[in-house]
Amino acid sequence: MAKYVYMFYEGNANMRELLGGKGANLCEMTGLGLPVPRGFTVTTEACTRYYEDGEAIADDIAAEIAARLELLEKEIGKKFGNPAEPLLVSVRSGSRASMPGMMDTILNLGLNDEVVEGLSALTSNERFAYDSYRRFITMFSDVVMEIPKASFDKIFDAVKEENGAVYDTDLTAENLKEIVAKFKALYRERKSEDFPQDPRAQLMEAVKAVFRSWNNTRAIAYRRLNDIPGDWGTAVNVQEMVYGNMGNDSGTGVAFSRDPSTGENKLYGEFLMNAQGEDVVAGIRTPLPLDELKKINPTVHGEFSKYSKKLEEHYKDMQDMEFTIERGKLFMLQTRNGKRTAHAALKIAVDMVREGMLTENEAILKVDAKLLDSLLHPTFEPGALKAAVPVAKGLPASPGAATGKVYFEAKDAVEAHKQGEKFLILVRAETSPEDIEGMNVAQGILTSRGGMTSHAAVVARGMGTCCVAGCGEVSINEAEKFFIDKNGKKYFEGDYISLDGSTGNVYDGQIPTIDATLSGDFGTFMGWTDKVRRLRVRTNADTPHDAAVAVSYGAEGIGLCRTEHMFFEADRISAMREMIVSETEEQRRRALEKMLPMQRKDFEGIFEAMEGRPVTIRLLDPPLHEFLPQADADIEAISKELNISGEKLRMTIRDLHEINPMLGNRGCRLAIIFPEIPEVQTRAIIEAAVNVSRKGIKVLPEIMIPLVGDVKEYKFVRNTVKQTAEKVLKELGAELEYLIGTMVEIPRACLTADEIGKEAEFFSFGTNDLTQMAYGLSRDDAGKILDAYFDKKIYEYDPTSRIDVGGVGKLMEMAVKLGRGANKELHLGICGEHGGEPSSVIFCHNIGLDYVSCSPFRVPIARLAAAQAAIRDPGHHIEA
Numbered sequence: 082m083a084k085y086v087y088m089f090y091e092g093n094a095n096m097r098e099l100l101g102g103k104g105a106n107l108c109e110m111t112g113l114g115l116p117v118p119r120g121f122t123v124t125t126e127a128c129t130r131y132y133e134d135g136e137a138i139a140d141d142i143a144a145e146i147a148a149r150l151e152l153l154e155k156e157i158g159k160k161f162g163n164p165a166e167p168l169l170v171s172v173r174s175g176s177r178a179s180m181p182g183m184m185d186t187i188l189n190l191g192l193n194d195e196v197v198e199g200l201s202a203l204t205s206n207e208r209f210a211y212d213s214y215r216r217f218i219t220m221f222s223d224v225v226m227e228i229p230k231a232s233f234d235k236i237f238d239a240v241k242e243e244n245g246a247v248y249d250t251d252l253t254a255e256n257l258k259e260i261v262a263k264f265k266a267l268y269r270e271r272k273s274e275d276f277p278q279d280p281r282a283q284l285m286e287a288v289k290a291v292f293r294s295w296n297n298t299r300a301i302a303y304r305r306l307n308d309i310p311g312d313w314g315t316a317v318n319v320q321e322m323v324y325g326n327m328g329n330d331s332g333t334g335v336a337f338s339r340d341p342s343t344g345e346n347k348l349y350g351e352f353l354m355n356a357q358g359e360d361v362v363a364g365i366r367t368p369l370p371l372d373e374l375k376k377i378n379p380t381v382h383g384e385f386s387k388y389s390k391k392l393e394e395h396y397k398d399m400q401d402m403e404f405t406i407e408r409g410k411l412f413m414l415q416t417r418n419g420k421r422t423a424h425a426a427l428k429i430a431v432d433m434v435r436e437g438m439l440t441e442n443e444a445i446l447k448v449d450a451k452l453l454d455s456l457l458h459p460t461f462e463p464g465a466l467k468a469a470v471p472v473a474k475g476l477p478a479s480p481g482a483a484t485g486k487v488y489f490e491a492k493d494a495v496e497a498h499k500q501g502e503k504f505l506i507l508v509r510a511e512t513s514p515e516d517i518e519g520m521n522v523a524q525g526i527l528t529s530r531g532g533m534t535s536h537a538a539v540v541a542r543g544m545g546t547c548c549v550a551g552c553g554e555v556s557i558n559e560a561e562k563f564f565i566d567k568n569g570k571k572y573f574e575g576d577y578i579s580l581d582g583s584t585g586n587v588y589d590g591q592i593p594t595i596d597a598t599l600s601g602d603f604g605t606f607m608g609w610t611d612k613v614r615r616l617r618v619r620t621n622a623d624t625p626h627d628a629a630v631a632v633s634y635g636a637e638g639i640g641l642c643r644t645e646h647m648f649f650e651a652d653r654i655s656a657m658r659e660m661i662v663s664e665t666e667e668q669r670r671r672a673l674e675k676m677l678p679m680q681r682k683d684f685e686g687i688f689e690a691m692e693g694r695p696v697t698i699r700l701l702d703p704p705l706h707e708f709l710p711q712a713d714a715d716i717e718a719i720s721k722e723l724n725i726s727g728e729k730l731r732m733t734i735r736d737l738h739e740i741n742p743m744l745g746n747r748g749c750r751l752a753i754i755f756p757e758i759p760e761v762q763t764r765a766i767i768e769a770a771v772n773v774s775r776k777g778i779k780v781l782p783e784i785m786i787p788l789v790g791d792v793k794e795y796k797f798v799r800n801t802v803k804q805t806a807e808k809v810l811k812e813l814g815a816e817l818e819y820l821i822g823t824m825v826e827i828p829r830a831c832l833t834a835d836e837i838g839k840e841a842e843f844f845s846f847g848t849n850d851l852t853q854m855a856y857g858l859s860r861d862d863a864g865k866i867l868d869a870y871f872d873k874k875i876y877e878y879d880p881t882s883r884i885d886v887g888g889v890g891k892l893m894e895m896a897v898k899l900g901r902g903a904n905k906e907l908h909l910g911i912c913g914e915h916g917g918e919p920s921s922v923i924f925c926h927n928i929g930l931d932y933v934s935c936s937p938f939r940v941p942i943a944r945l946a947a948a949q950a951a952i953r954d955p956g957h958h959i960e961a
C-alpha cells in the first residue's frame with residue numbers, strides 16, 4: 082500500500098519526487114544532524130490523488146496524517162490544541178522543482194482563542210502570543226479562505242497609526258489583542274461563521290489549500306516559464322513552529338552560502354530580529370545584512386556559518402537557506418540550491434572546480450543553460466551613462482541595464498507587450514507572484530520596497546532580468562499610476578526611464594545600451610562544455626555582422642542563411658518585389674540580375690566571417706505576402722521599372738494573393754515554377770565561394786533546398802543547382818567542394834526520408850514549419866489559441882519554442898532513422914527556432930543529430946545544453 086506521509090527522519094534528499102524539494106532537504110538536514118524543527122511531509126502523490134479524487138483528501142490519507150501528527154506530538158511532548166502545552170505548526174508547500182513564492186505558506190497553525198491564552202501563559206509573553214495569532218488569522222484567511230490579505234492589512238495599519246507605531250514591533254499586547262478581535266470580526270462578516278477553532282480541522286483545510294495552490298494562476302504561469310509539468314503536484318510540509326517573534330533575542334533570516342549576484346565566496350544574507358519569516362521577504366522593515374548578526378549574537382552567527390559550509394559541501398552547490406533564532410537558539414528551516422545570476426553561476430562553477438569541490442562535468446551540470454541568455458544582455462553605453470544623473474537609487478537586485486516605458490501593473494505591461502511594445506519597465510511598490518507574467522515581459526523591474534531577497538529581487542535574478550528593488554527614494558502611486566522621483570518629478574505610464582541593476586541607479590529617459598562583455602569565467606566554463614559535447618553548434622545568420630557575432634560566441638558554422646532576409650532593407654526590397662511580380666522569364670531574369678551582385682557580395686562577407694566553417698545557404702523561401710508591394714508609391718515605381726501599367730501590376734498582385742500563403746507558393750515550389758531563381762542564386766553562391774577561396778580563405782558552402790515534401794521536387798531543384806554550379810565552376814576554371822541538401826520541414830518529408838535521403842547530402846530540420854504543419858497550427862496566428870490552451874490546460878508549453886517530443890519529435894526520429902538507413906553519410910542538423918532551446922537541444926542530441934543551429938545570442942546556451950546532454954548520456958560520456 083502506498084505511503085502518503087513521511088516523518089522527516091524517514092526521508093532523504095533522493096526522495097525529491099515524492100517529498101518535494103523542501104521536504105527532501107528537510108529530511109536530509111535532519112539526517113545530517115542539523116537543528117531542524119521536527120515534522121512530516123505529505124507526499125506529492127497525495128496531491129495527485131487529491132485531484133484524482135475530485136479535489137478531496139481520501140480517508141486513508143487523512144488517517145495517515147492524523148497518525149503522523151500524533152507521532153509528532155509524542156516526539157515533541159506538546160499537544161495540538163492543548164492550551165497547557167500547545168503544539169503549533171507551519172504548513173508549507175514544496176514541489177519537486179523549486180518554485181519560490183509561487184505557492185502558499187501558513188504559520189502558527191493550531192492557535193485558537195484558548196490556545197493563544199495558554200501560549201501566552203506558558204511563555205509569559207502575551208505580546209508574542211497575540212502577534213502569532215494575528216499572523217495566523219491573516220494567513221489562514223488569505224490562503225485557505227480566500228479573504229484577501231489586504232483587508233487585514235488595512236485594519237492592522239489603522240491600529241498602528243492610531244497608536245503612533247512606526248514598526249509592527251512597536252505594537253503592544255493590548256494593540257495586538259484589539260487587532261485579533263477585529264480580524265475575527267472581519268472573518269465572521271465575510272464567511273458568516275466564526276474563525277475555525279478546531280486545530281485538526283485547520284490543518285486539513287490548510288493541506289487542501291496547499292494542494293489547491295498547485296493550480297493557482299501564478300503557479301501555472303511559473304510552471305510554463307520553467308518547463309515544470311502540471312502533473313507533478315506539490316508536497317506539504319507540516320513542521321513544528323519555532324518562533325522568531327519572541328522578542329529581541331529572537332529573529333529570522335535568509336542567507337546564501339555565496340553571493341547570488343556576483344558569485345563571491347562569502348556568506349550573504351539578511352535577517353530581522355523579533356520577526357517571522359514573512360517579514361523578511363515582505364520588506365515591511367528593512368532587514369539587516371547578515372554580518373550584523375556577528376554583533377548581536379556571535380555564537381549563532383558562527384554556528385550558522387558552519388552549517389552553511391557543511392550544507393554547501395554536502396550538496397556541492399551554493400545553498401539558499403532560511404533560519405530562525407528562538408530565544409538565542411538557531412534552527413534551520415530550509416535549504417535548497419540557490420537561484421543566482423548568470424555571472425554568479427559561472428563564477429561559482431569555476432571556483433568550485435578550482436576548490437576541488439566539483440569536477441568539470443559536475444560543474445557543467447550545475448549551470449542552468451537558459452540563464453546564459455542574461456549574460457549576453459546589454460549594458461549602458463559608458464559615455465551616455467556618465468552624462469546621466471540618477472533621479473533615485475535603490476538596491477542593485479539583479480544586474481543588467483534596462484531602458485523602457487513605465488507600466489504600473491503587470492497586466493498593463495503584458496498588454497503593451499502584446500501590442501508590440503519591446504521596451505517596458507514594471508514599476509511596483511513591491512512585486513508578488515501575481516506579477517510574474519508582467520515581470521517576464523519587462524526589461525527591467527523597479528520596486529520601492531523590499532530587500533535583496535524580496536520577491537522582486539529573487540525572481541528577477543532567476544529570470545536574468547534587470548531589477549532595482551527597495552528604492553525608497555521614489556514614491557509610487559499604483560492606484561493613480563504615477564511615481565515621483567527624489568527631485569519631485571512625476572512619471573506617468575508610458576514615460577521612459579532607465580535602470581541599472583548593477584548599481585541600483587534609476588534614470589530619467591532613455592540611455593543607449595551596448596552588447597555585453599564576458600568574463601574570463603565564461604571562456605573557461607564554455608571551454609569545458611566544448612570538450613565534452615558531441616553535438617556541433619551552428620548559427621542562423623543572414624549577415625556578415627551576425628555571423629561574426631555568432632563566431633565570437635562559439636558558433637562552428639552557419640546552419641541557416643535565409644536568403645530572403647537579405648532583401649528586407651528598403652534599398653533592396655524593390656528588386657525582390659520586381660522579381661516576384663514579374664510575368665515573363667525575361668522580366669524575372671532582369672530583376673534577378675539586379676539581385677545577383679547583392680547576394681554575391683553578402684555571401685562573400687559571410688564566407689570571410691566564417692573563415693572556413695561550413696555555411697548552409699538556403700535558396701529563396703519567401704512567404705510571398707511578406708514581400709508583395711502594398712503602397713501606391715511602391716506599385717508605381719515597380720510598374721515603371723517593369724514597363725507595365727500600374728493597373729496591370731495591381732491585377733498581378735491580386736492574382737498572386739494566396740488564401741494560405743504559408744502553404745502556398747513558397748520554398749522549392751518557387752524554384753520549380755521559376756528555375757531561373759535557383760540558377761541565379763547558385764551562381765551567386767559559387768562565384769562568391771570561388772572569389773573568397775582565391776583570397777586563400779577556405780570555404781564550405783552547403784546549398785539547401787527548402788520545403789521539400791517529395792523526392793521528385795528535391796531532384797528537380799537539385800539538378801538545376803548542380804548543373805549551374807558545375808557550369809559556373811567551369812567558366813571560372815575553379816574547383817570547389819560544396820554540398821547540396823534539403824530542409825526537412827514538411828511531415829511528408831519525414832515519412833519519405835529514405836527516398837529523399839538517398840539523394841540528399843544533408844537534412845536540416847525546419848522545426849518551425851514542421852511544428853506548424855504537424856499541429857496544423859499557423860505559426861503566425863498561434864498566440865491567441867495557445868493562450869486559451871494554456872488556460873484550459875490543453876497545452877503546458879508552447880510547441881513553437883520547445884520541441885513537442887511526442888509528435889514532432891517522433892517525425893524527426895523517423896526521418897533520422899529512414900534517412901540514415903538510406904544514406905549512412907547523411908549529415909543531420911536542425912535550424913528551426915528550437916535549435917537554441919535547452920530541452921530541444923538535448924532531444925536533438927538524443928536522436929543523434931550532428932548539429933543544432935540557433936540565433937547568435939543563443940549559441941552559448943546550445944553549447945551548454947549539448948554538453949549537459951552528452952554528460953547525462955552514458956553512450957557519449959567523456960570524463961573531464
Ligand code: PEP
Pocket residue numbers: 641643702826846847848849850851912913914
Ligand atoms: C523552419 O521552418 O523551421 C525554418 C527554419 O525555416 P523558416 O523559419 O524560414 O520557415
Ligand code: MG
Pocket residue numbers: 826847849850
Ligand atoms: Mg521553414
